[in-house]
Amino acid sequence: MSPDAAQRSVLRAADELFYAHGISGVVMSDIRDASGVSMRRLYGMYPSKSELVAAWLTDRHDTWMAWFAASVERHVSGGADPVLATFDAIAEWVTTPGYRGCAFINSLAETSEIDETHSTIIAAHKRDLVEHLAQLAARDHPNAPSWFPAALAVIIDGVIVQCTIFASTDPLDAARSAVHQLLETTST
Amino acid sequence: MSPDAAQRSVLRAADELFYAHGISGVVMSDIRDASGVSMRRLYGMYPSKSELVAAWLTDRHDTWMAWFAASVERHVSGGADPVLATFDAIAEWVTTPGYRGCAFINSLAETSEIDETHSTIIAAHKRDLVEHLAQLAARDHPNAPSWFPAALAVIIDGVIVQCTIFASTDPLDAARSAVHQLLETTST
DNA sequence: TTGACAAGAGAATGATCGTTCTCATATCCT
DNA sequence: AGGATATGAGAACGATCATTCTCTTGTCAA
Numbered sequence: 104m105s106p107d108a109a110q111r112s113v114l115r116a117a118d119e120l121f122y123a124h125g126i127s128g129v130v131m132s133d134i135r136d137a138s139g140v141s142m143r144r145l146y147g148m149y150p151s152k153s154e155l156v157a158a159w160l161t162d163r164h165d166t167w168m169a170w171f172a173a174s175v176e177r178h179v180s181g182g183a184d185p186v187l188a189t190f191d192a193i194a195e196w197v198t199t200p201g202y203r204g205c206a207f208i209n210s211l212a213e214t215s216e217i218d219e220t221h222s223t224i225i226a227a228h229k230r231d232l233v234e235h236l237a238q239l240a241a242r243d244h245p246n247a248p249s250w251f252p253a254a255l256a257v258i259i260d261g262v263i264v265q266c267t268i269f270a271s272t273d274p275l276d277a278a279r280s281a282v283h284q285l286l287e288t289t290s291t
Numbered sequence: 292m293s294p295d296a297a298q299r300s301v302l303r304a305a306d307e308l309f310y311a312h313g314i315s316g317v318v319m320s321d322i323r324d325a326s327g328v329s330m331r332r333l334y335g336m337y338p339s340k341s342e343l344v345a346a347w348l349t350d351r352h353d354t355w356m357a358w359f360a361a362s363v364e365r366h367v368s369g370g371a372d373p374v375l376a377t378f379d380a381i382a383e384w385v386t387t388p389g390y391r392g393c394a395f396i397n398s399l400a401e402t403s404e405i406d407e408t409h410s411t412i413i414a415a416h417k418r419d420l421v422e423h424l425a426q427l428a429a430r431d432h433p434n435a436p437s438w439f440p441a442a443l444a445v446i447i448d449g450v451i452v453q454c455t456i457f458a459s460t461d462p463l464d465a466a467r468s469a470v471h472q473l474l475e476t477t478s479t
Numbered sequence: 480t481t482g483a484c485a486a487g488a489g490a491a492t493g494a495t496c497g498t499t500c501t502c503a504t505a506t507c508c509t
Numbered sequence: 510a511g512g513a514t515a516t517g518a519g520a521a522c523g524a525t526c527a528t529t530c531t532c533t534t535g536t537c538a539a
Contacts, residue, residue, distance in 0.1 A: 128403030212400035215316030253465035261449030277441035
């Protein structure tokens with residue numbers, strides 16, 4: 104297996120396993136078994152589980168943001184408002200089989216597995232999301248209040264969490280109504 | 292030590308340790324050391340760590356809801372709107388030293404430590420919170436839309452999560468502005 | 480006092496885990 | 510070809526953990 108293929112295989116295995124079972128629910132030999140990369144090579148690539156977790160979070164940030172941006176654009180090009188399209192994207196996600204909430208929020212909750220490096224990646228992910236939401240809002244709602252993107256980010260994280268807890272999209276629908284109302288009463 | 296005192300001591304230790312370090316970050320002998328209750332008695336009270344976790348979650352639900360209701364009432368009696376007072380209560384909480392987000396959201400993220408019994412307690416906690424928010428909203432905003440309490444619960448959970456991630460109350464302030472705006476444009 | 484049982488201290492047990500090591504097998508440079 | 514190096518398979522190591530067991534010390538009813 105080429106170094107690149109091994110790298111990819113490990114990150115794919117890490118994503119599937121860490122997301123599904125949590126960090127402390129996955130042992131290094133699970134990663135070996137799922138990726139087909141031997142212990143020796145695994146530890147050659149990442150000198151510790153903690154560094155593998157950091158690489159996973161970084162990779163997941165890129166992947167998730169790209170998916171989210173693309174999904175939103177798809178709904179926008181179908182005629183949706185850019186802000187409300189974020190709810191269409193999240194709706195797709197939370198109804199995906201195997202959905203288990205936000206990997207970053209979940210990881211941060213596993214205190215004993217997380218160090219400052221990880222928290223930094225997690226905070227950067229959420230900062231990038233707020234940034235992206237601000238750009239979406241600016242497109243069609245230039246007069247929205249300055250607090251709007253941060254509030255939208257709060258609402259989206261709340262939706263992600265509550266759809267997990269209740270195993271339902273009801274929280275998403277309520278949140279969408281609220282944001283619809285905010286848009287109607289604040290912007291252009 | 293009386294049975295009652297032992298019970299209380301164990302639950303207090305469980306709350307401090309599980310909340311601060313997560314479930315898998317606490318070992319049974321930590322509970323023994325913090326509570327002063329011997330292994331033997333501990334396992335006499337709770338036949339497994341999992342059942343101790345369930346007892347902790349149940350106890351925390353009671354404690355937290357009582358604290359939240361009291362804090363909201365205190366702000367209401369100081370003249371605040373019952374709905375906006377929920378943000379004052381949450382603001383108190385997130386600025387408490389040792390704040391680490393919502394114990395229920397955090398626990399659910401520790402997949403490998405959680406079984407269906409625990410998830411049921413967690414979902415019931417959030418359901419009770421929505422219920423309580425609905426009663427608060429009904430008091431001063433009888434004409435609020437039916438989605439309002441669920442949306443408020445989503446926003447509050449988003450605030451709880453993001454204030455943890457960003458170690459800041461900025462998300463709370465943005466969310467408060469959003470809810471203020473919603474109240475102004477939907478109710479009486 | 481005595482005997483029966485509750486409780487404490489903490490060692491033992493068996494499992495799991497992160498990490499490293501051994502030995503055998505390619506692979507590559509010359 | 511031949512020797513250095515990389516890699517795989519998987520056992521070994523040392524730590525940690527949930528849970529149980531032993532041995533000892535109250536404690537209380539008669």
